[in-house]
Amino acid sequence: MAKRAIPKIGAQKISAQVTAQDVARTLGVSQSTISRAFSMTASISEDMKLRVIKAANKLGYQPNVIARSLITRRTNMVAIVMANLVDPFYPVVLDELVQQVQAGGFQTLLFVPSAGQKVDDIMPNLLQYQVDAIILTSATISSAMARICAARDTPVVSFNRYVPGLNIHAVSSDNVGGGRQVADYLVATGHERLAFISAQRDATTNRDRRSGFMTRLKQLKITSCLQEDGGEFSYEAGYAAAKRLLRQASRPDALFFASDVMAFGGMDAAREIGLSVPQDVSIIGYDDVPMAALPSYGLTTIRQPVREMAKTAMEILGLTGERARSEPTTRLIPGTLITRSSTKNRRAVSHLKETAA
Known part of the structure; x- marks a missing residue:
């Protein structure tokens, strides 16, 4: 031959x-x-x-990557499931995750469920790609699907939220701690009529931010705090909720929104009805998306440690050279309060008035 x-x-x-x-x-x-x-x-x-x-x-x-994967039994691909690309926080998350995954020598596959479609509905198609790991953002799967992934030895991590009782890994910022930081800051700066504008009720991010905020206010002897249901993490929800609150006879002097994009809607609503931010009302968000630093908003917010969260997710999934964690692990990473021009120190202003008198 x-x-x-x-x-x-x-x-x-x-x-x-x-x-x-x-x-x-x-x-x-x-x-x-x-x-x-x-x-x-x-x-x-x-x-x-x-x-x-x-x-x-x-x-x-x-x-030939496909041929190599048949030999090594690894595709070197990581699936990212992202149900929300409208909120400006998630493009930031996607960019960081892709950078971290690629730095580890892996490639990404992005799956975006259609409107009204459950993540479980796309999982059979996703699993056909034999990915080495799955990262869920702004989405979750059922217990049954979690068991299927476990049986296939495909590690799954929920990013930016966790589901109690679900047998998968989770990485999130410490939302309870973030809510506590906001409460401490608003009380220390002399705000007395506070309000929390919530988003999706079943989202742990929303529940934990509200819980940390409300619990800390009680500890600080602040017994009066309004709660307004925005319904979802969106500009429109924040806009509508702020108008309802700020048109009341005894309006709040500070609004804490469950996310930055909601807070942007709230700031625009306040200005539209003739109120000044922060002279008439202070506004705080959560996430610290790039728009928050723009002069037109100057939003005080809790910065989510996205880079550290992404690195932690890579570690848990075994994408950094170490083996993936076998037992479900939940990591909560503290965020940082970033103060900008959307909030005002009312205690300092009150002191100046007393001194002048």
């Missing part, structure tokens, strides 16, 4: 598919060296990596 000719470097035409073995034979190195040159995380010198890539380009060699 005649041996297959090895394509020579500089050849204009390639009559047969070039393999990693061909490139290795041409350079006089092992086939594993070729594989390492095309891996983001493998140990190989820059000089050798450059030699391999140049030779591969001239020979017309291109690694």
